[in-house]
Amino acid sequence: xxxxxxxxxxxxxxxxxxxxxxxxxxxxxxxxxxxxxxxxxxxxxxxxxxxxxxxxxxxxxxxxxxxxxxxxxxxxxxxxxxxxxxxxxxxxxxxxxxxxxxxxxxxxxxxxxxxxxxxxxxxxxxxxxxxxxxxxxxxxxxxxxxxxxxxxxxxxxxxxxxxxxxxxxxxxxxxxxxxxxxxxxxxxxxxxxxxxxxxxxxxxxxxxxxxxxxxxxxxxxxxxxxxxxxxxxxxxxxxxxxxxxxxxxxxxxxxxxxxxxxxxxxxxxxxxxxxxxxxxxxxxxxxxxxxxxxxxxxxxxxxxxxxxxxxxxxx
Amino acid sequence: xxxxxxxxxxxxxxxxxxxxxxxxxxxxxxxxxxxxxxxxxxxxxxxxxxxxxxxxxxxxxxxxxxxxxxxxxxxxxxxxxxxxxxxxxxxxxxxxxxxxxxxxxxxxxxxxxxxxxxxxxxxxxxxxxxxxxxxxxxxxxxxxxxxxxxxxxxxxxxxxxxxxxxxxxxxxxxxxxxxxxxxxxxxxxxxxxxxxxxxxxxxxxxxxxxxxxxxxxxxxxxxxxxxxxxxxxxxx
Amino acid sequence: xxxxxxxxxxxxxxxxxxxxxxxxxxxxxxxxxxxxxxxxxxxxxxxxxxxxxxxxxxxxxxxxxxxxxxxxxxxxxxxxxxxxxxxxxxxxxxxxxxxxxxxxxxxxxxxxxxxxxxxxxxxxxxxxxxxxxxxxxxxxxxxxxxxxxxxxxxxxxxxxxxxxxxxxxxxxxxxxxxxxxxxxxxxxxxxxxxxxxxxxxxxxxxxxxxxxxxxxxxxxxxxxxxxxxxxxxxxxxxxxxxxxxxxxxxxxxxxxxxxxxxxxxxxxxxxxxxxxxxxxxxxxxxxxxxxx
Numbered sequence: 001x002x003x004x005x006x007x008x009x010x011x012x013x014x015x016x017x018x019x020x021x022x023x024x025x026x027x028x029x030x031x032x033x034x035x036x037x038x039x040x041x042x043x044x045x046x047x048x049x050x051x052x053x054x055x056x057x058x059x060x061x062x063x064x065x066x067x068x069x070x071x072x073x074x075x076x077x078x079x080x081x082x083x084x085x086x087x088x089x090x091x092x093x094x095x096x097x098x099x100x101x102x103x104x105x106x107x108x109x110x111x112x113x114x115x116x117x118x119x120x121x122x123x124x125x126x127x128x129x130x131x132x133x134x135x136x137x138x139x140x141x142x143x144x145x146x147x148x149x150x151x152x153x154x155x156x157x158x159x160x161x162x163x164x165x166x167x168x169x170x171x172x173x174x175x176x177x178x179x180x181x182x183x184x185x186x187x188x189x190x191x192x193x194x195x196x197x198x199x200x201x202x203x204x205x206x207x208x209x210x211x212x213x214x215x216x217x218x219x220x221x222x223x224x225x226x227x228x229x230x231x232x233x234x235x236x237x238x239x240x241x242x243x244x245x246x247x248x249x250x251x252x253x254x255x256x257x258x259x260x261x262x263x264x265x266x267x268x269x270x271x272x273x274x275x276x277x278x279x280x281x282x283x284x285x286x287x288x289x290x291x292x293x294x295x296x297x298x299x300x301x302x303x304x305x306x307x308x309x310x311x312x313x314x315x
Numbered sequence: 316x317x318x319x320x321x322x323x324x325x326x327x328x329x330x331x332x333x334x335x336x337x338x339x340x341x342x343x344x345x346x347x348x349x350x351x352x353x354x355x356x357x358x359x360x361x362x363x364x365x366x367x368x369x370x371x372x373x374x375x376x377x378x379x380x381x382x383x384x385x386x387x388x389x390x391x392x393x394x395x396x397x398x399x400x401x402x403x404x405x406x407x408x409x410x411x412x413x414x415x416x417x418x419x420x421x422x423x424x425x426x427x428x429x430x431x432x433x434x435x436x437x438x439x440x441x442x443x444x445x446x447x448x449x450x451x452x453x454x455x456x457x458x459x460x461x462x463x464x465x466x467x468x469x470x471x472x473x474x475x476x477x478x479x480x481x482x483x484x485x486x487x488x489x490x491x492x493x494x495x496x497x498x499x500x501x502x503x504x505x506x507x508x509x510x511x512x513x514x515x516x517x518x519x520x521x522x523x524x525x526x527x528x529x530x531x532x533x534x535x536x537x538x539x540x541x542x543x544x545x546x547x548x549x550x551x
Numbered sequence: 552x553x554x555x556x557x558x559x560x561x562x563x564x565x566x567x568x569x570x571x572x573x574x575x576x577x578x579x580x581x582x583x584x585x586x587x588x589x590x591x592x593x594x595x596x597x598x599x600x601x602x603x604x605x606x607x608x609x610x611x612x613x614x615x616x617x618x619x620x621x622x623x624x625x626x627x628x629x630x631x632x633x634x635x636x637x638x639x640x641x642x643x644x645x646x647x648x649x650x651x652x653x654x655x656x657x658x659x660x661x662x663x664x665x666x667x668x669x670x671x672x673x674x675x676x677x678x679x680x681x682x683x684x685x686x687x688x689x690x691x692x693x694x695x696x697x698x699x700x701x702x703x704x705x706x707x708x709x710x711x712x713x714x715x716x717x718x719x720x721x722x723x724x725x726x727x728x729x730x731x732x733x734x735x736x737x738x739x740x741x742x743x744x745x746x747x748x749x750x751x752x753x754x755x756x757x758x759x760x761x762x763x764x765x766x767x768x769x770x771x772x773x774x775x776x777x778x779x780x781x782x783x784x785x786x787x788x789x790x791x792x793x794x795x796x797x798x799x800x801x802x803x804x805x806x807x808x809x810x811x812x813x814x815x816x817x818x819x820x821x822x823x824x825x826x827x828x829x830x831x832x833x834x835x836x837x838x839x840x841x842x843x
Contacts, residue, residue: 004446004449004450004453005356005358005449005453005459005462005463005467006358006453006458006459006462007453009358017358017359017360020359021359021360021361021362024359024361024362025361035392036392039391039392039393040391040392043391045391061620064620064621065620067622068620068622071622136529136533136536137525137529139532139536140484140488140528140529140532140533140536141488141525141528141529141532142488142489142490142491142492142503142528143488144491144492144503145491145503145506145521145524145525145528148506148521149521149525152510152517152521152655152658153517153518153521155658155661155662155664156517156518160662160663160664230374230375234375234376234377234378235377237377237379237380238377238379240379240744241495242655243610243650243651243652243655245650248377248379248380252611252745252747253610253611253617253618253619254620255747256610256611256613256617256618256619256745256747257617257619257620259747259774261383261387261747261748261751262384262387262388262391265380265383265384265387265388268380269376269380269384272375272376272377272380273371273372273375273376275375276374276375276376277371277375280375386748387748387751387755390751390752390755390756390757391755395756395757409737410737413737413738414714414716414738415716415738415739415741415757415758416757417741417757495721495743495744496743497741497742497743497748497752499736499737499740499741499742500736500737504721504742507654507721507722508721508722510654511653511654511655511721511722512654512722512726512727514677
């Protein structure tokens with residue numbers, strides 16, 4: 001898209017661009033040297049005392065430090081994997097449920113006696129309202145609060161679990177709802193003909209949803225779903241609040257011993273960026289493969305718009 | 316439940332502080348995000364690379380880490396973020412002007428992080444404008460800036476508004492983290508204070524601050540839903 | 552090249568061994584479980600039979616409970632916990648240490664997440680409403696850490712003027728105590744989740760002082776020689792207790808007995824000398840346990 005915004009540069013323009021580029025690069029380099037490198041160097045932030053345990057294999061603490069960091073990464077990935085699977089399941093169920101309730105709302109239950117029909121209708125709309133409220137509330141709350149709610153609220157009702165499960169439940173409650181909304185908007189955004197055709201060949205509303213709408217919604221919303229998964233991975237870092245030993249928390253412990261916060265956080269940041277970046281690259285690859293597999297006319301366009309909407313839901 | 320009455324001022328104060336940082340960070344992120352978005356589509360390759368790098372870094376890093384760097388690496392660079400002590404603004408946003416810089420650090424972190432998502436939302440809007448528009452503009456001889464200014468941006472604005480809204484809502488929720496990085500008295504830190512230091516029961520306090528967040532997020536979400544639905548109808 | 556690397560690994564291994572050998576005492580080997588006879592139905596009997604125990608401590612408190620690079624917590628609190636566990640007839644390698652930060656300590660006991668807590672845990676009346684304390688096993692006091700060349704802060708009253716900024720940890724007793732001295736919380740008080748961050752803030756000049764119990768502060772003084780000092784005397788008394796369930800009187804007096812025994816046979820002093828004692832803090836005479 002960006003290339004349609006300007007003409008292919010001619011020789012003069014290219015020369016100008018090159019000069020500007022070089023100037024900009026030099027400027028950035030000089031700025032970085034004076035504003036970042038010198039102050040840090042002056043404070044001794046580049047000393048091997050601080051960096052050694054992280055990057056120098058001959059340092060006495062190197063193996064120990066990386067063993068600890070590895071434990072943290074493992075814990076992060078375990079929590080993320082569990083939360084992702086749970087959110088996908090909950091999200092799908094919730095999306096289907098909400099759509100079913102919506103289609104039930106119009107039903108009159110003509111064959112049943114009046115009180116039973118009213119009861120069923122009341123039940124249906126009651127449930128619809130309840131799920132709606134749940135979605136609004138959990139979508140509107142910070143994940144930190146949800147995790148806190150789970151970790152400190154559940155024990156008040158006599159449920160005590162490992163911290164891992166508090167984190168997983170907390171993340172699932174929030175992300176499950178978000179995924180449900182992504183899927184639902186995907187299903188509702190499908191051309192109306194899909195549903196009509198399904199009804200015409202005699203599928204029940206439930207069959208229509210699960211056989212026709214849901215699979216298509218998954219496909220269209222894949223980018224949004226994937227970026228939500230990156231969000232889950234990043235959100236596991238909130239485990240430090242409830243003393244779950246994920247990467248950041250381990251980092252904190254290492255800092256307690258080695259007193260090199262900036263260095264440790266830098267390494268952790270790089271790790272997160274690497275993992276998340278490759279995850280999104282993988283997602284793009286899958287997306288492309290899927291798109292190549294089946295050439296449906298206007299679906300990709302919808303997906304392009306949908307992707308960043310929920311990418312913003314990140315912590 | 317008496318905590319709602321007894322400590323109403325704490326809830327209200329927390330709400331006000333959270334609102335302050337959200338308003339400031341939203342403005343900052345919109346401006347910075349727009350700049351990054353222009354970088355990402357600009358004709359100069361290094362600028363494009365810069366924009367892409369920015370988005371890649373900040374989208375893939377947990378906000379906690381960004382907050383940490385802002386609160387501890389900036390001081391190591393010798394900055395207390397004093398440039399944010401903007402004379403007029405201090406009157407309304409009192410925390411901007413205090414000697415304790417952590418409100419400013421949190422503001423910077425929230426702005427930097429959110430700007431990456433703002434950029435993506437804007438780009439999504441630009442992508443939604445049909446390429447023919449920009450091509451037609453080019454064939455009329457419009458330059459890159461003219462093209463953006465008169466043809467693409469006025470149209471992309473509509474497609475961007477819903478994603479932008481989602482980004483801002485997410486930012487409000489993300490602001491709950493500032494309490495862990497030295498800002499005393501926002502909504503989530505108040506909850507901590509009331510339950511762990513002053514010994515109030517957890518559930519009522521949690522409900523109280525949840526309401527605080529929902530007051531900000533739910534109406535905004537409802538507004539976005541409305542806009543989205545109207546746009547959907549208009550598109551049909 | 553290959554040779555050096557091998558040598559390095561060997562050195563590292565030797566160092567690790569050396570560290571555990573001197574830091575961890577012989578308790579690392581754990582000893583063997585012994586079936587001791589306790590009153591039927593008591594917590595002691597239950598734990599002894601199970602041969603497993605969960606102890607809450609801090610993982611980020613140098614000298615008391617710090618989870619080091621080995622992945623095992625080390626410090627005075629940890630050693631005290633080991634003394635008690637040994638007395639229960641459970642080998643110390645059967646202990647599962649659980650991180651209990653300042654704000655979740657009461658919850659952890661009430662919700663059965665841990666069997667007891669040793670975590671720089673100040674005995675006070677508000678906490679006694681929900682849990683019970685054995686001990687105290689150490690008496691600390693709140694103090695203030697400032698840069699070595701700072702002569703302007705000599706005690707907590709320095710914060711009354713409203714221009715000095717102070718840092719402490721969220722949800723901790725010292726943070727509450729200092730609030731009575733500062734003029735305006737919003738402009739003078741910073742709270743983080745660990746003291747490391749406070750020390751960074753002190754280094755960077757964002758705050759003028761860090762306040763908490765003297766022993767914790769002495770840890771930082773010892774670690775960075777000549778960089779910081781304590782400003783004045785302790786201005787509170789913080790008796791550290793061992794948290795147990797509020798109604799478990801038997802277990803409490805068992806711990807108290809164990810502590811008194813440890814005072815006498817020198818294991819209490821040894822625990823101190825091996826850990827927080829290295830920071831130069833005075834152990835003082837053994838505090839009398841409070842059997843209420």
